[in-house]
Amino acid sequence: MSKQQKLPGSLASSRWLISHTLDLLPPLALASLLACLNRLVALGIYLLAGVGLVQVIGLELPGPSSRVPIGLLIVAIIFAGLLKGGLRYAEQYVGHKVAFLALSRLRSTMYEAFAKQAPFTAATKSSGSLLAKATRDIDKVEVFFAHTLPPAVAAVVVSATVSWWTYLNFGSTPALILLSGYVIVGLLLPMIGVPTLRRAASSAATSRGKQNQLVMESLAGVEVLHAFGAGEQMIKRLATTASADAAQGNKAGWVTGLRAALSQIVTWGSALALVLASETTLSATIILVVIAVPSYDSVRTVDGFVLGLQDSLASARRLFATASAPPVVAEQRGSVPLPHTGTLSVQNLSVFHDQRQVVEGVDFSISPGELLTVVGASGSGKSSIAAALVRALKSNGTLSLGEVQLDMVPLAELRSRIVLVSQEAVMVRGSIRENLVLGAEGITDEELRSVINELGLGPWLRAQRDGLDTRLADRSSSLSGGQRQRLALARALVRHPAVLIMDESTSALDADSEQLVLNAINERRGYGMGVLMISHRLATVREANTVMVLDAGKIVESGTPQALLADTSGVFYSMVVRENDRITAESP
Ligand SMILES: Nc1ncnc2c1ncn2[C@@H]1O[C@H](COP(=O)(O)OP(=O)(O)OP(=O)(O)O)[C@@H](O)[C@H]1O
Numbered sequence: 001m002s003k004q005q006k007l008p009g010s011l012a013s014s015r016w017l018i019s020h021t022l023d024l025l026p027p028l029a030l031a032s033l034l035a036c037l038n039r040l041v042a043l044g045i046y047l048l049a050g051v052g053l054v055q056v057i058g059l060e061l062p063g064p065s066s067r068v069p070i071g072l073l074i075v076a077i078i079f080a081g082l083l084k085g086g087l088r089y090a091e092q093y094v095g096h097k098v099a100f101l102a103l104s105r106l107r108s109t110m111y112e113a114f115a116k117q118a119p120f121t122a123a124t125k126s127s128g129s130l131l132a133k134a135t136r137d138i139d140k141v142e143v144f145f146a147h148t149l150p151p152a153v154a155a156v157v158v159s160a161t162v163s164w165w166t167y168l169n170f171g172s173t174p175a176l177i178l179l180s181g182y183v184i185v186g187l188l189l190p191m192i193g194v195p196t197l198r199r200a201a202s203s204a205a206t207s208r209g210k211q212n213q214l215v216m217e218s219l220a221g222v223e224v225l226h227a228f229g230a231g232e233q234m235i236k237r238l239a240t241t242a243s244a245d246a247a248q249g250n251k252a253g254w255v256t257g258l259r260a261a262l263s264q265i266v267t268w269g270s271a272l273a274l275v276l277a278s279e280t281t282l283s284a285t286i287i288l289v290v291i292a293v294p295s296y297d298s299v300r301t302v303d304g305f306v307l308g309l310q311d312s313l314a315s316a317r318r319l320f321a322t323a324s325a326p327p328v329v330a331e332q333r334g335s336v337p338l339p340h341t342g343t344l345s346v347q348n349l350s351v352f353h354d355q356r357q358v359v360e361g362v363d364f365s366i367s368p369g370e371l372l373t374v375v376g377a378s379g380s381g382k383s384s385i386a387a388a389l390v391r392a393l394k395s396n397g398t399l400s401l402g403e404v405q406l407d408m409v410p411l412a413e414l415r416s417r418i419v420l421v422s423q424e425a426v427m428v429r430g431s432i433r434e435n436l437v438l439g440a441e442g443i444t445d446e447e448l449r450s451v452i453n454e455l456g457l458g459p460w461l462r463a464q465r466d467g468l469d470t471r472l473a474d475r476s477s478s479l480s481g482g483q484r485q486r487l488a489l490a491r492a493l494v495r496h497p498a499v500l501i502m503d504e505s506t507s508a509l510d511a512d513s514e515q516l517v518l519n520a521i522n523e524r525r526g527y528g529m530g531v532l533m534i535s536h537r538l539a540t541v542r543e544a545n546t547v548m549v550l551d552a553g554k555i556v557e558s559g560t561p562q563a564l565l566a567d568t569s570g571v572f573y574s575m576v577v578r579e580n581d582r583i584t585a586e587s588p
Pocket residue numbers: 120121124125353354358376377378379380381382383384385
């Protein structure tokens with residue numbers, strides 16, 4: 001979502017939220033029922049305590065029964081207390097069930113939305129703000145569902161029940177006093193400062209998104225930050241964003257503090273009014289006040305409801321904005337299988353980052369077994385072409401493998417036949433086997449070991465205590481860059497792709513290891529695997545059937561390495577001369 005994009009309205013966001021959480025309604029209704037019973041039993045305990053108090057200070061009980069044995073009262077209070085405990089437990093239990101359901105529902109909705117948005121961009125930019133949406137915003141909505149809504153329902157039920165009971169036992173004036181108090185505390189006070197709270201919730205959500213992004217970026221680049229002595233600077237930036245967040249919190253704090261004070265004044269004011277207006281006995285008045293004062297506690301949760309509503313609506317709007325943004329790459333339904341081998345044909349390919357065109361009208365083809373090497377200056381569009389071939393970036397053009405048009409093929413099928421090994425050899429948390437298989441079916445341990453051996457990682461695997469079951473540490477920090485790159489290549493090779501795309505995926509390897517990789521690739525080219533290789537190294541360029549030179553998103557030269565080298569005024573020739581000069585200058 002771009003910065004300029006306006007967030008959708010609260011009504012549309014609420015409708016979206018409800019439509020995605022419809023099956024939460026039955027457990028939510030049960031949680032609300034339990035919350036009501038819990039609070040009514042609590043008032044029952046106050047009633048029993050009030051009866052006991054009246055007797056202890058020597059007053060007559062109102063109504064026909066002049067005395068209830070204290071022992072019976074104590075037993076009743078213990079019983080009601082246990083019942084309340086059980087109800088509280090059940091309320092919490094069902095509440096947590098709702099919470100987990102809401103979390104899993106919203107997380108999978110958001111995951112699908114992120115995947116459609118930009119598999120390529122998601123990994124590279126705004127990851128903190130994406131993280132904020134995937135975690136904190138969803139948490140806010142979940143808290144509202146599970147822990148704010150049921151108490152609000154209970155507030156309505158408790159206030160109606162106590163008002164009705166007061167009317168039946170004490171007449172209309174005390175009932176009206178209580179009802180007015182409830183309306184003030186439950187409806188009017190929560191309206192104070194709503195715009196301030198809305199603004200605070202919205203900007204706190206944005207500012208925490210920024211903080212998450214900063215934390216993510218500084219964690220990812222902690223070594224660089226320290227190496228360049230920029231740690232202090234990053235801490236200052238974090239402190240500035242945190243203090244902006246705190247300033248919003250302070251404004252919201254004023255409003256909630258004022259509301260809390262006014263609510264106490266209304267509670268005790270209405271207790272005083274009940275005493276003054278009471279036309280019954282002193283004992284009846286005491287019992288009424290003993291119940292009326294704590295009944296406000298339930299009504300006060302509506303204040304939390306409005307606060308929670310502001311917060312969760314701000315979060316829901318951000319979630320909805322992401323979920324409803326048009327997908328960057330289109331998914332196809334149904335099954336259109338791709339051949340196991342075939343010519344990859346690319347005509348008039350243009351590639352875009354957001355709205356910016358970075359590759360324009362590129363044509364090329366890779367026949368079975370062919371190696372096409374793409375070279376060009378940094379930023380010329382090589383990785384963008386690679387990403388567009390697996391539909392990870394927005395693109396136009398006519399692409400096909402064999403007879404099949406690629407834009408008709410579902411993403412999973414496309415990415416299982418045309419496999420991209422990107423610059424970052426990302427490993428996920430899990431065992432070596434899980435990282436190599438990664439969702440593919442029918443890959444045996446023998447195949448995994450064989451590819452690992454081919455790529456020169458055999459001794460490394462044998463040194464691992466649990467073999468293929470060895471778990472890779474967080475962010476695969478236990479692996480060298482070269483080991484990680486070879487594991488990423490092994491992951492691609494066990495899939496037997498029709499076309500393998502290597503985006504600088506041997507850049508961290510020494511010459512011997514790189515030769516092993518090239519041997520493995522060449523063997524598979526013999527079986528018909530086409531290869532598109534992005535590389536700066538002359539060693540890999542020499543192996544190519546075709547070299548394609550890119551400049552500013554366009555092809556400026558294309559042909560066999562020999563043909564391109566024969567043109568001494570060409571771009572490729574001067575690149576090779578520069579590279580040779582560099583190697584000569586570096587050699588001892
Ligand atoms: N995530 C992104 N968002 C916006 N623009 C991007 C993004 N990634 C790359 N670009 C832009 O797209 C253009 C092509 O970048 P690309 O990464 O394809 O170049 P490249 O030739 O692979 O560069 P390198 O050799 O440095 O990897 C560049 O102008 C770059 O600034």
